[in-house]
Amino acid sequence: MNPVDVMDLVSFDSLLSEEEIALRTTVRDFVDTAIRPNIAEWYDNAVFPLEIVPEMAKLGLLGMHLKGYGCAGRSAVEYGLAGAELEAGDSGLRTFVSVQGSLAMSAIYKWGSEEQKQEWLPQMAAGEAIGCFGLTEPTAGSDPSSMQTFARRDGEDWVLNGAKRWIGLASVAKVAVIWAQTDDGIRGFVVPTDTAGFQATPITGKLSMRASIQCDIELTDVRLPASAMLPEAKGLRGPFSCLNEARYGIIWGAMGAARDSFEAALKYSQERMQFDRPLAGYQLTQQKLADMALEIDKGFLLALQLGRLKDAGKLQHHQISVGKLNNCREAIKIAREARTILGGNGITLDYSPLRHANNLESVRTYEGTDEVHSLILGQQLTGVAAFR
Numbered sequence: 001m002n003p004v005d006v007m008d009l010v011s012f013d014s015l016l017s018e019e020e021i022a023l024r025t026t027v028r029d030f031v032d033t034a035i036r037p038n039i040a041e042w043y044d045n046a047v048f049p050l051e052i053v054p055e056m057a058k059l060g061l062l063g064m065h066l067k068g069y070g071c072a073g074r075s076a077v078e079y080g081l082a083g084a085e086l087e088a089g090d091s092g093l094r095t096f097v098s099v100q101g102s103l104a105m106s107a108i109y110k111w112g113s114e115e116q117k118q119e120w121l122p123q124m125a126a127g128e129a130i131g132c133f134g135l136t137e138p139t140a141g142s143d144p145s146s147m148q149t150f151a152r153r154d155g156e157d158w159v160l161n162g163a164k165r166w167i168g169l170a171s172v173a174k175v176a177v178i179w180a181q182t183d184d185g186i187r188g189f190v191v192p193t194d195t196a197g198f199q200a201t202p203i204t205g206k207l208s209m210r211a212s213i214q215c216d217i218e219l220t221d222v223r224l225p226a227s228a229m230l231p232e233a234k235g236l237r238g239p240f241s242c243l244n245e246a247r248y249g250i251i252w253g254a255m256g257a258a259r260d261s262f263e264a265a266l267k268y269s270q271e272r273m274q275f276d277r278p279l280a281g282y283q284l285t286q287q288k289l290a291d292m293a294l295e296i297d298k299g300f301l302l303a304l305q306l307g308r309l310k311d312a313g314k315l316q317h318h319q320i321s322v323g324k325l326n327n328c329r330e331a332i333k334i335a336r337e338a339r340t341i342l343g344g345n346g347i348t349l350d351y352s353p354l355r356h357a358n359n360l361e362s363v364r365t366y367e368g369t370d371e372v373h374s375l376i377l378g379q380q381l382t383g384v385a386a387f388r
C-alpha cells in the first residue's frame with residue numbers, strides 16, 4: 001500500500017512555495033538518515049548526540065531565522081517547517097535547535113551589543129559554540145519575576161549568585177545567557193561557561209526528553225566584566241521576547257511529533273491482523289485515524305497561518321498562545337491515541353508514539369504551560385488578568 005500523506009486531506013502543500021517544500025524535503029531527508037535509525041538507542045541511553053550538531057549547522061538550522069552573522073536568514077514559515085520535521089524525529093532534537101537559535105542566539109541578536117553579536121553568533125550558527133538560556137529557577141518557573149538569582153555591581157564588574165533549573169544544554173554549552181535580578185530590575189548576562197563559579201549538572205532520571213540535556217546551574221560569585229550585560233534587555237521583556245520565538249517553533253514542532261505518531265499507527269494498523277483482518281479495516285480504528293488526521297491538518301493550518309502573520313510582522317503575543325496551547329494539547333492526545341493502535345508493541349521504543357507522548361509532556365510544560373497560555377487567552381478574551 002502506498003504511504004498516505006495526511007496533509008493531502010487539505011492540500012496543504014498548495015499553500016507552500018517551491019522553496020519551502022524544498023527546505024522541508026532537505027530536513028526530512030536529514031531526519032530519515034541521521035536521526036530515525038539512532039533515536040531509540042539515544043533515547044534509551046539518555047544520550048544527546050553531539051555529533052549531529054555540525055550536520056545541523058551545515059544545513060543552516062542554527063539561528064536559521066536570523067539575518068547576518070553567518071545565519072541562514074530563513075523565513076518564519078521555513079523555520080516552522082524545519083522544526084516540524086526535526087520533531088517528527090524527536091522533540092529533543094527540535095529542542096536543541098530551539099534553545100540554540102530561538103533562545104540563546106535570539107537573546108544576543110535582539111538585545112546584545114555589536115561586540116557580543118560578532119563574538120558569539122557566527123560560532124553559534126556554525127555549531128562551534130553551543131548556547132543555553134537560563135531563566136527558570138528551582139522556585140521560579142511560571143512566574144519568572146520571582147527569580148532569586150542576583151547580579152550585584154562590584155566596581156565595573158558584575159558578580160552573579162544564584163541557581164537555575166531545567167536549563168537545556170548547559171553542561172555542553174560554551175556560553176550561557178543568564179537572567180538575573182539587579183538593583184535596576186531583571187537584566188541578561190552573557191556568561192562564558194568556563195567562568196569560575198559556573199557549575200552545570202545534568203538532571204537525571206527523566207521520563208521525557210531523554211535524548212536531550214537539561215541541567216541545574218549553580219552560580220557562585222561568578223565575576224563578569226561590565227561588557228557581559230545585554231545592554232538592550234531591560235525587565236522581563238528581554239527573556240519573554242525570546243520565549244515567544246521558541247513558542248512559535250513549538251507550534252510547528254508538536255504537530256511534527258503528532259504526524260509521525262499518526263503515520264506509525266496507520267502503517268501498523270494496515271499490517272497487523274487481528275480477528276482475521278487488518279486493524280485498519282475496523283470502524284473503531286478508522287474513527288481514531290480520522291480524528292487524528294483532522295487535528296493534525298487543523299494544527300498545521302493554524303501553524304501556517306501564524307507563520308504567515310509572523311513573516312508579515314503582524315503576529316501578536318496572544319496568537320502564539322492560541323497555537324502553543326492548541327497544538328501541544330492535541331499532539332499529546334494524538335500520540336497517546338496512536339499508541340493504543342499499537343497495542344503492547346506500542347510501549348516499546350520500536351515505535352515512536354509513546355516516546356513522542358512522553359516528550360510532549362515537556363513541550364507542553366516549557367515555554368509556558370497549558371495553564372499559563374489559557375490565562376493569556378483568558379486575559380485577551382475578558383480583559384481581566386487572572387495570573388495572581
Ligand SMILES: Cc1cc2nc3c(=O)[nH]c(=O)nc-3n(C[C@H](O)[C@H](O)[C@H](O)COP(=O)(O)OP(=O)(O)OC[C@H]3O[C@@H](n4cnc5c(N)ncnc54)[C@H](O)[C@@H]3O)c2cc1C
Nearest residue numbers: 133134135136141142166167168209362366367369371387
Ligand atoms: C525538558 C525541559 C526543558 C526546559 N528548558 C528550559 C531552558 O532551556 N531554560 C529555562 O529557563 N527553562 C527551561 N525549562 C523550564 C520550564 O520553562 C518550566 O518548567 C516551566 O516554565 C514551568 O515551571 P515549573 O516547572 O517551575 O512549574 P510551576 O510554575 O511550578 O507550575 C506547576 C503547575 O502549576 C501551574 N500554575 C502555575 N501558575 C499558575 C497559575 N497562576 N494558575 C494556575 N496554574 C498555575 C502550572 O501551569 C503547572 O501546571 C525546561 C523545562 C523542561 C521540563
